[in-house]
Amino acid sequence: MKGSGTLLTVIATLIFLVVLAPIAVLSILASSTDHFMAFPPSGYSLRSFPELPANDPLLTSVWLSLKIAPLVTVLSLLIGTSAALVLEKLNFLGRDALLTLFLAPLLLPALVLGLALLNLLTSVRLSGTIPALVLGHLIVTVPFVIRQMNSAFSALPKEVEVAAATLGAKPSRVIFRITLPLVMPSLIASAALSFLLCFDKAAISLFLVRAQVTALPVEMMNSGHGRTDPFIAALSPLVIVGTLSIVLLIERLVGLARAVGHRGT
Known part of the structure; x- marks a missing residue:
């Protein structure tokens, strides 16, 4: 048993190193004095961070993602929570098949989803617009919300809702006064995940943008391919810090274990 425990510790340590190594490299490159990305850098400086606001394409893409993220989050919660409920x-007949259909986008490659959306939106002349970006993100975020909220609703004690209905509460009142407050941690986790996914999924966004409408993931990818300066490396730690801040906020408000549906014994 002791030997297997040591082996698991070594494996876990290696996994953490593999996951954290790219973050460490980006953090080092962000503080490079070089005018190109090279590892290890010849010197260290924070000059790239003050120059970020002067990078208009990058700043525009950040603001665009920040504008669509709240809208995608609200719509994802409304659609996903309603469907899960x-x-x-x-x-009803076909319920399991319908749930599988809702979760299908989680199983498909992002490139396939992006290409399918491009063909659909081009036919209705919406390709390259903000509504197209919102729809593209919803295709990804709604299944996550449905899966999370479906698990949360399944874990609820049915006796509480039955007792409220027995005392004369209408179904709508039971939902808004009993059911939704009980699954609030999962709602918060779903909202946070939907918000964060708006800064990811470059493969889908790549098919839905144009020169004037470029989301942050696509702009970061374009900068990484077409430029050699460390600006993109300087932005990456800021995105990571923002993500960790949201995770810490969830832990502070409701606890990560409750948010993902795990209950203490």
Whole structure:
């Protein structure tokens, strides 16, 4: 048993090193004095950070992602929570098949989804617009919300809702006063995940943008391919810090274990 425990510790340590190594490299490159990305850098300086606001394409893409992220988050919660609630509360023929259909985008490659969306939106002349970006992100975020909220609704004690209904509460009142408050940690986690996914999924966004409408993931990818200066490396730690701040906020508000549906014994 002791030997297997040591082996698991070594494996876990290696996994953490593999995951954290790119973050460490980016952090070092962000503080480089070089005018190109080279590792290890010849010197260290924070000059790239004050110059970030002067990078208009990068700044424009940041603001665009910040504008669409709240809209995608709200729509994802409304659509995903409603769908999960219907799938949990109503017993009808084909319910499992419908749930599988809702979760299908999680199983498909992002490139396939992006290409399919491009063909669809081009036919209705929406390609390269902000609504196209919102729809593209919803295709990814809504299945995550449905999966998270479906698990949360399934874990609820049914006796509480039955007791409220027995005392005369209408179904809508039971949902808004009993059910939703009980799954609030999962709602918060779903909202945070939907928000963060708006700064990811470059493969989908790549098919839905044009020169005037470029989301942050696409701009970061373009900068990484077409330029050699360390600006993109300087932005990456800021994105990581923002992500960690949201995770820490969830832990502070409701706890990560409760947010993802794990309950203490």
